[in-house]
Each structure stands twice: as structure tokens, then as C-alpha cells.
Amino acid sequence: MLQVSVVRENIEETIKRLEIRNLPGKDLVAQIIELDDKRKKTQQELDAHLAEANSISKQIGGLFKEGKIEEANALKAKTSELKELNHQGTEALHATQEELKQLLYTIPNTPELSVPKGNTEEDNEIIFEQGELPSMDNDAKPHWEITEKYDIVDFELGVKIAGAGFPVYKGKGARLQRALVNFFLDNATAAGYREIQPPLLINEASGYGTGQLPDKEGQMYHTAVDDLYLIPTAEVPITNMYRDIILKKADFPVKNCAYTQCFRREAGSYGSDVRGLNRLHQFDKVEIVQLSHPDKSYELLDEMVDYIKTLLTKLELPFRILKLCGGDLGFTAALTYDFEVYSAAQKKWLEVSSVSCFETYQANRLKLRYKDKNGKMQLAHTLNGSALAFPRIIAALLENNQSEKGVKLPKALAEYTGFEYIN
RNA sequence: GGAGAAUUGGCAGAGUGGUCGAAUGCACUAGUCUUGAAAACUAGCGUACCGCAAGGUACCGAGAGUUCGAAUCUCUCAUUCUCCGCCA
Numbered sequence: 001m002l003q004v005s006v007v008r009e010n011i012e013e014t015i016k017r018l019e020i021r022n023l024p025g026k027d028l029v030a031q032i033i034e035l036d037d038k039r040k041k042t043q044q045e046l047d048a049h050l051a052e053a054n055s056i057s058k059q060i061g062g063l064f065k066e067g068k069i070e071e072a073n074a075l076k077a078k079t080s081e082l083k084e085l086n087h088q089g090t091e092a093l094h095a096t097q098e099e100l101k102q103l104l105y106t107i108p109n110t111p112e113l114s115v116p117k118g119n120t121e122e123d124n125e126i127i128f129e130q131g132e133l134p135s136m137d138n139d140a141k142p143h144w145e146i147t148e149k150y151d152i153v154d155f156e157l158g159v160k161i162a163g164a165g166f167p168v169y170k171g172k173g174a175r176l177q178r179a180l181v182n183f184f185l186d187n188a189t190a191a192g193y194r195e196i197q198p199p200l201l202i203n204e205a206s207g208y209g210t211g212q213l214p215d216k217e218g219q220m221y222h223t224a225v226d227d228l229y230l231i232p233t234a235e236v237p238i239t240n241m242y243r244d245i246i247l248k249k250a251d252f253p254v255k256n257c258a259y260t261q262c263f264r265r266e267a268g269s270y271g272s273d274v275r276g277l278n279r280l281h282q283f284d285k286v287e288i289v290q291l292s293h294p295d296k297s298y299e300l301l302d303e304m305v306d307y308i309k310t311l312l313t314k315l316e317l318p319f320r321i322l323k324l325c326g327g328d329l330g331f332t333a334a335l336t337y338d339f340e341v342y343s344a345a346q347k348k349w350l351e352v353s354s355v356s357c358f359e360t361y362q363a364n365r366l367k368l369r370y371k372d373k374n375g376k377m378q379l380a381h382t383l384n385g386s387a388l389a390f391p392r393i394i395a396a397l398l399e400n401n402q403s404e405k406g407v408k409l410p411k412a413l414a415e416y417t418g419f420e421y422i423n
Numbered sequence: 424g425g426a427g428a429a430u431u432g433g434c435a436g437a438g439u440g441g442u443c444g445a446a447u448g449c450a451c452u453a454g455u456c457u458u459g460a461a462a463a464c465u466a467g468c469g470u471a472c473c474g475c476a477a478g479g480u481a482c483c484g485a486g487a488g489u490u491c492g493a494a495u496c497u498c499u500c501a502u503u504c505u506c507c508g509c510c511a
Contacts, residue, residue, distance in 0.1 A: 048480090083491080246433085
């Protein structure tokens with residue numbers, strides 16, 4: 001969440017940045033400052049009362065030691081009123097702090113200043129394109145027909161076992177997925193990311209740490225008995241490894257990656273957007289996560305973008321990169337690039353990666369800090385990106401590479417699958 | 424799931440009602456000494472909030488309570504360890 005001290009010191013900038021999201025920046029900043037003023041006032045009053053009570057207690061202690069019992073008892077009588085004041089003051093302070101926290105939970109991250117103002121995905125900026133869009137015959141099949149033809153992904157079977165959005169991968173489909181795990185993890189490792197296998201269920205504190213809670217409560221599967229959530233992305237457990245951690249400057253940048261399954265309820269989605277592999281309740285993804293010194297985070301973001309470019313190049317998929325506009329930006333992000341691959345039979349761009357810098361927004365919730373050269377605590381920056389999400393990669397591979405002989409896999413991937421054709 | 428023990432600063436570890444934000448050791452930082460290093464010695468060394476400052480307040484797993492006063496007593500919860508049970 002936003003840091004009140006930073007908001008106070010950068011009022012105009014905060015307003016400007018919130019307005020990029022089409023939010024009433026002026027009102028929000030005014031609310032924050034008003035509540036924080038109230039908090040300060042409440043705290044000052046309480047501190048004064050506590051100081052007085054502490055001082056009296058010390059006097060009483062001294063008097064008892066000197067054996068002046070009567071004087072001590074006389075002082076005791078004076079404290080009951082103070083006690084009540086302290087009790088009320090503490091409650092008032094807690095209430096105000098809670099109020100401020102609840103307000104801050106509802107305010108998303110402030111977009112980086114270069115983020116284009118805009119309302120919908122129409123306003124996202126295309127900043128890079130690579131690869132020619134394959135021209136397909138009119139009888140080119142969408143991937144859900146190809147998966148059925150070769151019996152590699154079974155949607156019906158998933159419905160039987162779990163429900164819609166939980167496909168069963170079979171035979172070469174399953175092996176293709178396994179190949180992608182190794183392909184993505186090997187590449188990430190070569191790029192300097194340490195491989196992690198995190199828990200797939202997380203507690204409430206972790207959900208708050210990276211900002212899924214309270215904002216996206218309904219998007220996560222929740223296990224009621226144990227009060228745990230299924231992860232919607234590896235970002236959550238990987239970033240939360242560093243909750244309440246103080247890093248050394250030499251630790252930067254911290255680079256981790258993880259392959260996990262991801263679970264999303266995606267309530268309210270329907271239609272052709274969710275057909276086949278386009279949107280699932282359970283899917284596989286390799287995530288890369290970095291922790292950065294604040295001065296370096298945008299450099300690292302560019303580095304992550306470059307890395308993902310190399311993956312898509314190796315997979316020989318046409319893709320483009322979008323810089324998300326303020327209206328389309330995720331709740332916790334300051335700047336996000338989306339990668340979309342072109343899926344030829346659907347004639348659609350499919351999002352396969354989202355790479356973001358969160359600046360201190362997550363770090364503030366996580367209390368993820370480092371000591372600067374003056375020995376002062378500072379919040380680190382967090383970044384992450386998908387590298388990559390499997391289902392839509394598979395959709396694009398199947399659609400773009402279909403032929404009479406079957407689906408031809410790119411060379412880089414065939415090395416991992418052990419077969420060149422799905423047929 | 425049952426029984427017992429524990430949870431203190433980066434780490435180890437003292438502290439059972441008042442001058443304890445907390446001994447001591449290690450680690451760390453700076454300095455002295457040395458050609459350099461090590462050793463030794465000297466000093467410093469938690470976080471957050473309030474305050475121009477002096478200083479104040481809070482924090483000893485979390486939350487509540489008893490008390491004029493709680494790291495220390497009581498209750499609830501969490502976690503860890505040991506033993507038993509179950510188990511991939």
C-alpha cells in the first residue's frame with residue numbers, strides 16, 4: 001500500500017499519478033492526510049497521558065522502596081482517572097489506525113508517470129511487435145478442435161472430474177506441458193534466477209502481503225476449514241518469502257523463479273474468451289520474481305522484458321508488447337507490460353505474460369526493507385513477470401503450426417518433448 | 424489427533440513484578456596498533472511513531488487481562504521441539 005509519509009512529501013505527484021488511473025487523486029490524498037492528522041493528534045494525546053502514568057508509577061516504586069507506604073498509596077489513588085484515559089486513548093488510536101489502514105487498502109498503486117492515461121485495453125500502447133502473422137486457410141482449426149483431434153487435452157473429462165476450466169492433459173499434451181516446465185525453468189536458471197518450489201496454498205498474511213487481499217478475495221479459491229487460499233500465481237508465495245526481511249545492499253538484485261500450478265476462480269467470465277485453453281481455473285505458469293534497490297527497478301523491468309522476448313523468439317511465436325494504460329493496470333502495479341501472442345485460427349491476440357514493477361507498494365505491506373548507506377531502513381522494490389503462462393502458449397503453438405502432417409513444434413521445444421510432431 | 428517443553432535484539436543467551444529497550448558473548452561498523460593482514464585494545468551498534476530539538480511513546484511470538492507498574496503473573500491463539508498415534 002501507499003506510504004503515508006511519501007504521500008505527504010509528494011502531494012502533487014501522488015495526485016497526478018492517481019489521476020492516471022482516472023481516480024480522484026485530490027480527494028484521496030486529502031482523505032489520507034486528514035486521517036493521518038487525526039492519527040497524529042490521537043497519538044500525541046495518548047503519549048502525554050502514558051508519559052504521566054509512567055512517571056507516577058516510577059514515583060510509587062521509589063516511595064515503596066523508601067518505605068513511605070502511605071505516600072505511595074496516596075499517589076495510587078490519583079491514577080485511576082489516568083488509567084481510564086489511557087484505555088480510551090489506546091482504543092481511539094487503534095480505531096484511527098485501522099481506519100487509515102482500511103482506506104489505504106482500497107487505494108491502488110500510483111502509476112509510474114510515463115503510464116498512458118486511458119480507460120480500457122483499447123488505450124494500451126503497443127510498443128513492440130515481432131514476427132509475421134501467419135496467414136491460415138479458412139479451414140484452419142481453433143486449438144480446441146486440434147486438441148480433440150489428437151486427443152491431447154480433454155475438456156469434457158475435466159468437467160467430469162472437477163468442473164469447467166479444469167482440463168485433463170493426455171499423452172503428447174501432458175508431455176508438451178512437462179517439456180514447457182523444463183524449457184522455461186532451464187532458461188530462467190540460465191538467466192540467473194534461482195529455482196524455487198513454494199507451497200501452493202497460502203495464509204491470509206501472504207495474501208495481504210502481495211495485495212491479492214483484500215482486493216481480489218473472490219478470485220482465489222479458499223479452503224474454509226484451514227483458512228488457506230490456493231495461489232493464483234507463484235508471485236504470492238515467492239514474494240512472501242521476503243516478508244519481514246531486511247536485505248543487505250549486496251543482496252540486490254534477488255532473482256527467483258518458480259513453476260507452479262495457478263488457481264483462479266475467474267467468476268463471471270463466459271463466451272468465446274474462455275473457450276478451450278483461453279481461460280482456465282487451473283493452469284501452469286513459470287513466474288520470475290525480482291527484488292530490487294529502488295534505483296535499479298526499472299532497469300530490471302526492462303531486463304525482464306528482454307528475457308521474455310527471448311523465450312517467445314525461441315518458441316517462434318509472433319508477439320507484441322503492450323504498455324498498459326492507467327485504467328487497465330493491475331491494483332498493485334506501477335507499470336506493466338503485457339505480452340500477447342497471435343493465435344492464428346482464432347485470429348486473436350492472447351495474453352501470455354504480464355511483467356510489472358510494483359515499486360514499494362508490495363514492499364510496504366511486506367515490510368521488505370534494506371539499510372541504505374546511512375544505515376536507514378528503506379523499502380525495496382518488487383517486480384515479477386510470467387515467463388510464461390502455458391495454456392495460451394499451447395493454444396498459439398497448436399493453431400499457428402497446424403498442417404496436414406500434424407502440429408510441428410519449434411526446434412527449441414522439440415528438444416524437450418522428444419518429438420517434433422503432434423499427430 | 425494426544426501429552427510435555429519452549430518462543431527475548433542479526434545469531435547465541437541471561438533476565439520471575441519497579442532505574443529492563445533489556446546483561447553477556449559472537450557477528451557487524453569505525454578507530455588505535457601493524458609494511459599489510461590477523462590478534463589485541465577503544466568506541467559504536469534494534470525498529471516504528473510523535474517532536475525544530477531536548478526528549479516522549481510503543482514493541483521481549485500474537486491478542487486480551489490482573490496491577491499504580493508486566494519480558495516477568497493469568498487467559499486465548501499461533502509457531503517450534505520432544506514423546507505417542509496416524510501416514511505419502
